[in-house]
Amino acid sequence: MAHGNIVSTDAEEKDSTVPEEKSSDHQLIEATKNGDEDAFAEIVARYRNPLTNYLFRFLNDYEEAVDLAQETFVRVYFAIDRYHTQYAFSTYVYRIATNLAISELRRRKRRRLMSLTGLFQADEDSEVEYQLADKAALQDTQIVDNERDRTIARAIAALPEKYRVPIILRDIEGKSYDEVAEIMGLGLGTTKSRISRGRGLLREKLEHYF
């Protein structure tokens, strides 16, 4: 595969491992397309923790992060026939998760607006959703065990979406600039600029920790 050729360059150690992983992902995807449920379970096992952590940092809400991570895999499963192996699977799956997280944030804003105006009565489904919304502090206290981490988490969650996504992908998930640019569908220069700007904003918010 093309990926194998790219890896053969000895520029960085990373290049020798990632394509192998990608290739493995693709094999698992092909197996899933052929009805191998264990292959899909392996994909889930491989990405569940990174995705959950990514979505948790994005939404600052553990329950919602887990829910959206599961939703991401459900969408991958039902759209698996449309997946093209020329793209890295990790890019594909992170892009789905990002879109879901952005939609969730917009839904939260809408709910907050509705709850302020009181225009609509909540039905049974939305009652459940209301309970889930905006209660991040409970999970924070269970998972993040000190005040500093909580403050950082809040600062990340307060960033505008266009800075939050690349910052998390780059500095927390450890993605390369190229991968971040590909996930966001942006140019490399724009991506680097946003990451730099996002770090600057965080630097201002977390000034007393430096």
Added chain:
Amino acid sequence: MSNDNQIKDLEAVTDDERRVAEMLGSLKRVEAPSDFDVRVRARIAQGRPASSNGKWLPQWARYAVPLALAIAVGGYFAIDRYSRTADSKPAEIVRNETVQTASPPVTAANTAAQPVADNNAANPVIAANRETASAPKPAVPRPNSDTDTSGGGSFVEAVRPGKRLLPKGIDPNAPQPGRPRDFDADAKIPVAEVLTVIGVKANFKGSNWTVESVVDHSAAGDAGIKPGDVIETINDQKLSEKTAFNGKFIGRSIRVMRGGKPVLIDLVKK
């Protein structure tokens, strides 16, 4: 996802950025719950995920709300257009009436203004304007530019009876309510009060009212009524002890006997 690669990237950034990146990298990672796989399989077993758009609305409302909005907007414009059409009809009638009532004096004035208009006949623009303005209403006068000092503006627009702009619900042809009756229309004003009002203090002696005194600068005092005058009539009405005037009293004249001679005194200032 290599740390070495990340470190290389960080070398190109400032110290501040590097410290922020290191701080973020040091955050504890969260992991998926143990039943994550089971829940994913359960959701897959339930079927395809529903579209998240409009999830907060019931199924019927996703179609009913936009449809209701479209009907409301369309209805608003339709009613608005209808009401504008309905309002314009009575306004047209009013304009015609105005033109007709204005015609007689206009015709007379037009005779005087005609020479001025004829002087402009050589100018095709003015002539065309005059024809346009006078075609439906032939008797529109033109001002004399030598004597008219009212200022600028289009003469045609100024003399054309405009469409009356009325608030909705106001019908200019609606019958007008009658004037309310004056509260004192049936009141009776005794002659003693009338005399007091005009500034006369008088006593009824025998069969006449005799002036005892007159208040200075009052209507009677200014008119020349003097003490000793015997009042015979007010506004040509003979007086008795219980004479009363109907409704509003407006003093016009008083006839008195002074030195055995009748004197007619006009109360209206000239």
